[in-house]
Amino acid sequence: MRLASGHVAVQLHGEELAKIQRDFAGFGKGLVRLTPGGWVLPGPFTKYADKIYNTKFRESDVLIMTYPKCGTTWTQEVVWTMRNNPNLDHPRAGAPVNFRSPFIDSDMLMQMSQHENPHTRHFEMLKNIAPDADPNEGIALQLTAHTPDPRTIKTHLPLSLMTPDLLDTAKVVYVARNPKDVVLSFLHHSRLLKGISYVGSLDQYVDYFVKDELIYGPYWEHLREAWPKRDHPNMHFFFYEDMKADPKAEMKKLDQFLGTNLTEEQLDKIIAYTSFEQMKKREEASQWKDADAMIKQEVRKKDGGFFRKGESGSWKGRLTDMQEAKIDIWTKKNTLKLGIKFKYSV
Numbered sequence: 028m029r030l031a032s033g034h035v036a037v038q039l040h041g042e043e044l045a046k047i048q049r050d051f052a053g054f055g056k057g058l059v060r061l062t063p064g065g066w067v068l069p070g071p072f073t074k075y076a077d078k079i080y081n082t083k084f085r086e087s088d089v090l091i092m093t094y095p096k097c098g099t100t101w102t103q104e105v106v107w108t109m110r111n112n113p114n115l116d117h118p119r120a121g122a123p124v125n126f127r128s129p130f131i132d133s134d135m136l137m138q139m140s141q142h143e144n145p146h147t148r149h150f151e152m153l154k155n156i157a158p159d160a161d162p163n164e165g166i167a168l169q170l171t172a173h174t175p176d177p178r179t180i181k182t183h184l185p186l187s188l189m190t191p192d193l194l195d196t197a198k199v200v201y202v203a204r205n206p207k208d209v210v211l212s213f214l215h216h217s218r219l220l221k222g223i224s225y226v227g228s229l230d231q232y233v234d235y236f237v238k239d240e241l242i243y244g245p246y247w248e249h250l251r252e253a254w255p256k257r258d259h260p261n262m263h264f265f266f267y268e269d270m271k272a273d274p275k276a277e278m279k280k281l282d283q284f285l286g287t288n289l290t291e292e293q294l295d296k297i298i299a300y301t302s303f304e305q306m307k308k309r310e311e312a313s314q315w316k317d318a319d320a321m322i323k324q325e326v327r328k329k330d331g332g333f334f335r336k337g338e339s340g341s342w343k344g345r346l347t348d349m350q351e352a353k354i355d356i357w358t359k360k361n362t363l364k365l366g367i368k369f370k371y372s373v
């Protein structure tokens with residue numbers, strides 16, 4: 028199947044799909060691989076791909092783009108708060124971040140498994156702002172369309188799957204994180220979410236990662252599309268590790284890029300409000316009613332919820348020498364031409 032982006036999508040099949048579905052019990056609707064790029068995405072992606080690609084962005088839009096587990100939610104909260112809630116008094120600040128800052132490509136994620144559909148609260152939210160909305164047209168897509176300006180939108184898709192004039196129109200904030208922390212964070216996420224239900228080992232997961240077989244990958248291709256654009260006036264590229272090490276310095280750069288003109292006092296308050304501890308506390312207090320439909324409580328109790336560790340370098344002591352070596356060899360091969368350098372701890 029040819030997509031509007033020019034990619035050709037082919038359903039995974041045979042032994043490759045059977046193996047993935049044994050390890051990822053949630054991927055009931057299959058997966059597709061795109062050429063060029065080798066992008067691996069849930070089967071329902073093809074239903075939404077062209078609508079996402081043809082989405083017209085507005086000058087006031089900010090699109091947060093990341094490979095999964097690189098600090099997307101943190102960045103959404105930081106950017107949304109800087110733009111909409113500088114004095115921490117916005118009446119809707121307590122609503123889930125993906126309602127205030129819509130996740131444009133999440134329709135496929137909500138539909139990729141055979142599990143109970145966890146879309147209920149998104150649809151309720153959509154009906155509040157668009158009573159006639161048709162859930163079959165993509166709930167997240169319509170939430171994005173109906174979100175009032177200025178919109179802060181989230182995507183895990185790479186640049187090549189979004190409209191080619193994106194950077195001529197809107198601002199993009201791209202966040203990168205070192206692959207060793209990413210693989211452990213993604214492993215936890217894949218075990219925690221019923222829609223993914225990963226049941227394999229860490230060792231196998233590292234293999235999936237370095238073979239570019241996890242959804243939204245290849246990890247390096249995602250970076251390879253964004254990194255050369257890092258000096259574009261409408262692109263702000265930063266590293267999770269730098270935000271962790273010095274949030275004030277990073278938020279000052281964001282303030283300039285976004286044109287939010289915040290005072291030192293406002294920035295200090297936002298740093299505290301968006302700290303890992305504060306965000307985790309707010310999430311734990313929120314008790315959303317369909318949490319059981321989305322996450323495995325036994326994994327949450329044992330290894331933590333969405334806000335797991337929030338650190339740089341927690342892979343140390345967790346990855347074996349062999350697993351680390353695999354990631355190092357893969358990283359070396361991929362960074363030779365790219366010239367990107369990660370910090371592996373803070």
Ligand code: A3P
Pocket residue numbers: 093094095096097098099100101208211212213215301302303304306333334335336337338
């Ligand atoms: P860990 O699993 O390493 O703890 P994403 O939002 O892209 O899915 O990324 C999730 C990762 O960001 C998780 O990493 C999560 O704990 C971390 N994170 C979320 N909020 C954070 C914050 N305020 N400060 C630091 N890390 C945060």
